[in-house]
Amino acid sequence: ESIKSWCEWAVKISRYKYEIFPYNYGNELYDELEGKIKSDNEIRDLVEYCIIDCLKVFQWIDAVEVRNIEINGTKINCKVFVKTVYGEEIEDEYNF
Secondary structure (H helix, E strand, O other), rough: HHHHHHHHHHHHOOOOOOOOOOOOOOOOOOHHOOOOOOOOOHHHHHHHHHHHHOOOOOOEEEEEEEEEEEOOHHHHHHHHEOOOOOOEEEEEEEEE
């Protein structure tokens, strides 16, 4: 549960925005999408890259896989699968 909670918070926080968090905590997705026009394929690639980059910094996460990225106007939904060093698999859904 604690790893799942860490993942949920890390995905919601903009990287570099808050001095209280370490420099590699959070993700850059919000900054990359803000005010920019991108194709659906560019957005999918960016979502996948930013989530994997965000979650792989945690020492107890071995693998991250982003699936089912759906774009509906300004809303983005995706499912994320995380495998921990303990062999635990976590599945969660994120909305941006």
